[in-house]
Amino acid sequence: MxxxxxxxxxxxxxxxxxxxxxxxxxxxxxRKPIHYVLITRNNAMQIEWYLRTLLFVSRLKARTIHIVVMDERSEDDTMAIAGRLAATRPDHIEISEWNESAQLDQLITRYENEEVVLVRLSNEKEMQNIPLFQ
Missing domain, CATH: 1.20.5 (Single alpha-helices involved in coiled-coils or other helix-helix interfaces)
Structure with a gap:
């Protein structure tokens, strides 16, 4: 037996x-990876939640993602929080300072043949592009 x-x-x-x-x-x-470009300005209260949510949903859907956080001269701890998370996940999160609009064009051109989702965190309509809200 x-x-x-x-x-x-x-x-x-x-x-x-x-x-x-x-x-x-x-x-x-x-599947090819999805590239999220998050444009932030004074989003210290939400940035960690957004980044962790994107990483969690990507694991649930078995989808590779790459997140670029572009900061528009925040006056709070947005970049410090994003930088701390980027240090723990350097293969998924990239930090960048917003200097000019041409910088965004260069970033989108870099991922021209791949899926790019642009989200301005201060715009509620664009926030619907984050997978949790779909």
Missing amino acids: IVGLLSIFGAYGLAIALVHLGRSRFRWNR
């Missing part, structure tokens, strides 16, 4: 391992 149970558990374990192996081999080719 024990041998029968062990063989059943072994068959289930092997099936699970094969399914995960198959998914991991084909998943990375399936």
